[in-house]
Amino acid sequence: MGSVFEIIAEPNRRSILSLLGSSEKSVGEIEQQLRMSQPTVSKHLRVLRDAGFVESTVDAQRRLYRLKPEPFQEVDAWLAQFRRFWSAHIDALERHLDRMGHSRDDQSTPTEKNTIRKRRGPKREKGKGETK
Amino acid sequence: MGSVFEIIAEPNRRSILSLLGSSEKSVGEIEQQLRMSQPTVSKHLRVLRDAGFVESTVDAQRRLYRLKPEPFQEVDAWLAQFRRFWSAHIDALERHLDRMGHSRDDQSTPTEKNTIRKRRGPKREKGKGETK
DNA sequence: CACGTATATACGCGATAGAGTATATACAAA
DNA sequence: TTTGTATATACTCTATCGCGTATATACGTG
Numbered sequence: 228m229g230s231v232f233e234i235i236a237e238p239n240r241r242s243i244l245s246l247l248g249s250s251e252k253s254v255g256e257i258e259q260q261l262r263m264s265q266p267t268v269s270k271h272l273r274v275l276r277d278a279g280f281v282e283s284t285v286d287a288q289r290r291l292y293r294l295k296p297e298p299f300q301e302v303d304a305w306l307a308q309f310r311r312f313w314s315a316h317i318d319a320l321e322r323h324l325d326r327m328g329h330s331r332d333d334q335s336t337p338t339e340k341n342t343i344r345k346r347r348g349p350k351r352e353k354g355k356g357e358t359k
Numbered sequence: 360m361g362s363v364f365e366i367i368a369e370p371n372r373r374s375i376l377s378l379l380g381s382s383e384k385s386v387g388e389i390e391q392q393l394r395m396s397q398p399t400v401s402k403h404l405r406v407l408r409d410a411g412f413v414e415s416t417v418d419a420q421r422r423l424y425r426l427k428p429e430p431f432q433e434v435d436a437w438l439a440q441f442r443r444f445w446s447a448h449i450d451a452l453e454r455h456l457d458r459m460g461h462s463r464d465d466q467s468t469p470t471e472k473n474t475i476r477k478r479r480g481p482k483r484e485k486g487k488g489e490t491k
Numbered sequence: 492c493a494c495g496t497a498t499a500t501a502c503g504c505g506a507t508a509g510a511g512t513a514t515a516t517a518c519a520a521a
Numbered sequence: 522t523t524t525g526t527a528t529a530t531a532c533t534c535t536a537t538c539g540c541g542t543a544t545a546t547a548c549g550t551g
Contacts, residue, residue: 228538229370236368237539238361241437248440254498267540269499288497288548296445303438305373306431308380313428360508369509386528399510401529420518420527 231298232305234278239263240271244280244294251293253286363430364437366410371395372403376412376426383425385418 228234235241242261246252252260258268272292275281280298283290360366367373374393378384384392390400404424407413412430415422 230368232364232373233368236362236365239539241364245440248444255496264541265498266500266542270539273499285547290498294441294444296441299438299441299445302434303442306435306438308377309426309428309431310435312380312426313431371509387526396511397528398512398530402509405529417517422528 228274228278231278231280231301234274234280234298235302237271237274239267240275243268243271243275247281247292247294251291253289253291255289257292360406360410363410363412363433366406366412366430367434369403369406371399372407375400375403375407379413379424379426383423385421385423387421389424 235244239261243257246257246260254265254268254272257263257272258265261268263271272281272283272290276283276292278298279295281292282295283292285291367376371393375389378389378392386397386400386404389395389404390397393400395403404413404415404422408415408424410430411427413424414427415424417423
């Protein structure tokens with residue numbers, strides 16, 4: 228599997244990562260708390276480990292998995308190129324997040340606003356709302 | 360297509376987003392600069408617009424696409440839960456990012472670094488190495 | 492050693508995404 | 522209107538993903 232983005236595209240994998248965010252866990256614990264089948268958990272963990280998101284240590288028959296930071300930072304690095312851009316739109320953003328029922332406890336940068344509208348003369352119509 | 364993560368999982372879409380990061384562009388410009396076929400560009404733009412990553416205005420026969428900030432922030436919000444975790448590992452992280460430059464489809468990381476094996480019975484060990 | 496537990500892997504299946512080709516639509520200029 | 526340009530969509534094909542089922546492997550205990 229290619230990039231870190233493809234890795235975190237899978238909802239169950241994101242759940243696993245979030246779960247491991249609190250503390251390291253065994254496969255069985257993950258299986259139980261997330262209500263996924265054991266093979267499914269193992270396979271996702273395999274993908275996550277190959278991608279560097281997690282690492283494991285052996286404890287008797289158990290494997291304890293925990294997060295590794297690097298791939299997250301890679302995502303963050305990609306996201307960084309858009310930060311300056313969205314910082315001017317935080318208000319609209321909050322509406323958006325509220326609407327989706329997401330909790331946003333982030334700590335983003337509030338800074339300048341560079342809303343550069345460069346529309347020209349009206350041509351004829353507007354029809355901007357294409358099918359949604 | 361479900362989440363924002365699935366949207367940005369596609370490499371061509373990430374390229375489009377990065378390109379639009381500099382300034383708004385028409386389909387033709389994207390097609391040319393990224394060397395993708397026109398239908399491919401249009402379809403990706405459709406996906407991106409449906410997901411709220413971009414919006415378009417009409418300029419004669421052209422459509423000018425530009426970024427919208429909300430979905431990026433959504434990704435950022437998810438990432439936030441891991442920030443406190445990786446901040447302790449910045450040094451290792453930088454090595455990681457340096458090393459991987461930008462190569463795709465690479466997961467060569469030898470994840471078997473500190474595998475604390477505590478078994479004692481020699482049982483006929485099979486390749487614990489992750490076959491990939 | 493046999494057994495139970497914990498985890499990993501193999502295999503087949505159904506769903507779906509992305510690309511290519513062809514065509515449809517919108518608009519402008521002649 | 523006809524033609525040319527710019528973009529969107531329909532359709533088909535192929536590859537891959539994620540799951541379930543079944544089995545293999547590893548380990549501790551009796």
